Amino acid sequence: MNHTADVIIIGGGIIGCASAYYLIKKGLSVIVLEGSSNIGDGGSSRNGGGVRQSGRDSRELPMVMWGIKNLWPNLSEELGTDVEYVQRGNLRLGKTKKHLDILQNLTDKAVACGLDVRMIDANEVRQINSYLSEEVIGASWCPTDGHANPMAATLAYYKKARELGAKFITGVEVKEIRKIKGKARQVVTQNKRYEGDKILVAAGHDSREILASIGIDVPIQVLKMECLVTEAEPYMFEQMLGTAEADFYGHQTKHGSFVFGGSTGMEAFEKDDGRPISTSIGASCICRGIMKYFPALSDAKIVRSWAGWIDECVDKIPVISPIQEVPGLYLACGFTGHGFGIAPGAAYNIAELMVEGGQPTVDMAAFRYDRFKAKI
Amino acid sequence: MNKENNRFQDIGEFIPEPDDNIIICRCEEITKGEIRAAVHDGMYTITEIRRYLRCGMGLCQGQTCSKLVKNIVTREQRISYSDLEPATSRAPVRPIEMKVLGNEIGGTR
Numbered sequence: 001m002n003h004t005a006d007v008i009i010i011g012g013g014i015i016g017c018a019s020a021y022y023l024i025k026k027g028l029s030v031i032v033l034e035g036s037s038n039i040g041d042g043g044s045s046r047n048g049g050g051v052r053q054s055g056r057d058s059r060e061l062p063m064v065m066w067g068i069k070n071l072w073p074n075l076s077e078e079l080g081t082d083v084e085y086v087q088r089g090n091l092r093l094g095k096t097k098k099h100l101d102i103l104q105n106l107t108d109k110a111v112a113c114g115l116d117v118r119m120i121d122a123n124e125v126r127q128i129n130s131y132l133s134e135e136v137i138g139a140s141w142c143p144t145d146g147h148a149n150p151m152a153a154t155l156a157y158y159k160k161a162r163e164l165g166a167k168f169i170t171g172v173e174v175k176e177i178r179k180i181k182g183k184a185r186q187v188v189t190q191n192k193r194y195e196g197d198k199i200l201v202a203a204g205h206d207s208r209e210i211l212a213s214i215g216i217d218v219p220i221q222v223l224k225m226e227c228l229v230t231e232a233e234p235y236m237f238e239q240m241l242g243t244a245e246a247d248f249y250g251h252q253t254k255h256g257s258f259v260f261g262g263s264t265g266m267e268a269f270e271k272d273d274g275r276p277i278s279t280s281i282g283a284s285c286i287c288r289g290i291m292k293y294f295p296a297l298s299d300a301k302i303v304r305s306w307a308g309w310i311d312e313c314v315d316k317i318p319v320i321s322p323i324q325e326v327p328g329l330y331l332a333c334g335f336t337g338h339g340f341g342i343a344p345g346a347a348y349n350i351a352e353l354m355v356e357g358g359q360p361t362v363d364m365a366a367f368r369y370d371r372f373k374a375k376i
Numbered sequence: 377m378n379k380e381n382n383r384f385q386d387i388g389e390f391i392p393e394p395d396d397n398i399i400i401c402r403c404e405e406i407t408k409g410e411i412r413a414a415v416h417d418g419m420y421t422i423t424e425i426r427r428y429l430r431c432g433m434g435l436c437q438g439q440t441c442s443k444l445v446k447n448i449v450t451r452e453q454r455i456s457y458s459d460l461e462p463a464t465s466r467a468p469v470r471p472i473e474m475k476v477l478g479n480e481i482g483g484t485r
Contacts (some may be wrong), residue, residue, distance in 0.1 A: 002384075037378045037461060038423045045427055151427035155419065162418045170420075192379075231435055231471055239428035239453060255404075255430065278467055289480030298478075301471035303437060306464075 002167060007188045007354060008192050010210060012036075012175050013044035014150070014340060015332050017157035017353075018347030019200055020166040021079075026355045027291075030166040031194055033187065035173045035206065040154035045340060046276070046308025048249050048261040049150045051341035052090045054117045054142035055106055060342060061113040061364035066362050068144060073181050075344060081156035083148045084092020088238035090145030091128060095135045099244035103140045110142075114290045115350045117142040122267065122324035123201075123202035127233070127235050131296050135261060147240040150340050157347075174203070175215040177329065181256060183251040184214065184329035188357030192209040198354055200330045205311040207333035216323055217371055219314040220334040224267050226282035228305040246288040262286035276307040280369040310337035320346055321355065330354055330367055381460075383418055400448065401441045403434025405481040408448055415452040422463045425449055432463060435471060463471055 007023050009016045020030045034041075053064050068087075085124045092102045103119060110117045120141045126132055128141065128159055162168055177184040177199060187194040201207045205222045208338030233256050242249040250260030264285045283305040291298045313319060315333030323329040333352055335342070350359040396409025406429050419428045422445065430440025431445055438445070442462065450457050468477065 002382075035378070037381065038421050039383075039418075041423070066424045155424065155428050159417050168418070169380060170383065170384035171380045173378070213458070230474075281468065284478050287474040291474055291478055298475040299473050301473050302468060302477050303435060303471045304433075304466040305468065307464055358380075 003031075003192060004195045005031040006196060007031075007198045007200060008033065008194050009200045009202060010041045010187060011201065011207070012158070012168060012170065013042050013202065013204060014040060014154040014157060014343040015202040015335070015347055015350075016200070017154055018343055019202060019245055019332070019350045021157050021161040021164070022348050022351030022362070023354060024161055024164045024166050026351055028355065031196065032161075032166060032168045032188065033172045033174055033194065034168065034170045037171050039168065039170060040151065043270055043308050043310060043335070044096065044154040045151045046306060047150050047228060047337070047340045048259055049147045049188045049251060049253070049340065050090070050242070050249060050338070051085065051087075052142065052145035052240055052242070053115050053149050054090050054110055054140055054145055055092050055242055056110070056269060056338065058113050059097075060111045060317050060338075061110060061115060063330065063345045063362045063364070064342045064350065065115060067115070067342060067348070071344040071348060072146075075153070075156075075354065079156040079160045081152060081159060083153040083156050085146060085148040086254075087144060088236055089128070089141060089143040090240040090242065091125065092140040092242045092244060093125070093132070093136050094138045094244040096137070100138050102244045103138070107140045111179070114335035115142065116144060120208075125214075131236055131294055132203070132295055133295050136290060140219060145240055148340075149253065154341075159313065177201075177210065177243050178216065179326065183306050183327045184323075195295045198328050198330065200332060200350065200354065202332040204333060205309055207311070207331065211331070213328055213330065216327070216331075216369070218319050218331065218334060218369055220311050220319075222272070222308050223259060223261060223310040223312045223337070224270055224276055225310055225337060226278055226286065226305060226307045227259065227261040228283050228286055228302050229260075230258045230300040231303050233300055235261060236296075244292070248286055248293070250290075257303075260290055262289050276309050278305050282307065312336050314372060318342075318346070318367055319369050320350060321369040381420060383420065389417070399445050401429075401431035401434065401438075403436050403440075404415060404430045404432075406431035411445060411448045412452050415449055416471075420453060422446060422460060426463050437466065437469070438463060
């Protein structure tokens, strides 16, 4: 049957594809419905490729640390596609005293969670990466962080899940989730109905509208971010980079290009034209940010720039949770721009959560959908 | 509205062809055989092929090979040429140095 499965997943991004893979490995049948024409067309293929723990909210750390320890190192082998995972550390750079205070605070919290991360001075920063400008006065250094190719990783999960029998359908817009006998069961698209014992909504920022059809709401909003990529350059460094100010982030890829993302500060106030389109100021602003940290890259040529949407949750960590009022319905969205590195760990635990009588390996209480409260 | 596309439709087995070693994307050195095999791996759209293989992602950004790639991908799926959307063109179209692109305001910056 092409319309019935144990689990219907709404959203063919890395969360949907990876969840499909881990569910099908547990013996469940899966249908994945993707609204756009392409698999992984949202944040999954538009991000900077960071697979990092440092700089994260401490509520997210147990899950991402578990994924980096247990899944990422063997992912290419397991999925049969090179996901270009490189685990050579993350430098989070600071240029002012204020930056160092931000980094110290993040570092202290991460150390309390058991993460190997520490503050280093300007000399040590330049020992790790000799191309950084004199403006950098310190950084946080986490040697177990790294990066991977987000497009390859998303499509690798898709390819493997498809090989194992997951049914993927692209270009299907989900209109509604319907209950039957008190349980979420039907997923209604423009011209078909799909049925599953369980339904996972992993549709990024579109999740909110889909959930509205069944009376559930989570506080997420759309935020646009821009990225760019240079032509292939000779090998320079292997670390993932970020900054205390979060003005840019990125890495050098396996084929030599540098991928950098950044922000202009105008994102939250941009006119919504319904599509994630690069702005006229975005790439130029990111270039200026990069050149301040890496003067050596000022002659590198930009070959392409793009934009993507972040599903920003009000408290900046995802919602990964069963929905109590609607038995059979599960939610995984609101990853707030740092969903790529955490995706394998999250999807693995989602599969454990969704299988009958299953118990997730990592405690997910912090990601519950009903955690949001008014401030007073 | 996007067109519904079942990724479990039967497009047959991958059958090697004598000219599979021909390089189609010169920037990234991707062969015809690799493109055909990617379709059988489930990469049905030009965007997915690009993201999976990197063809059209190099210096010329697909200006040389995009039509050739499209022909190969449509033929492999036995669909019409017009059924396949081209990849999105991205700024800045011609490669531009960071120091130039980052100086769009000019002046004393």
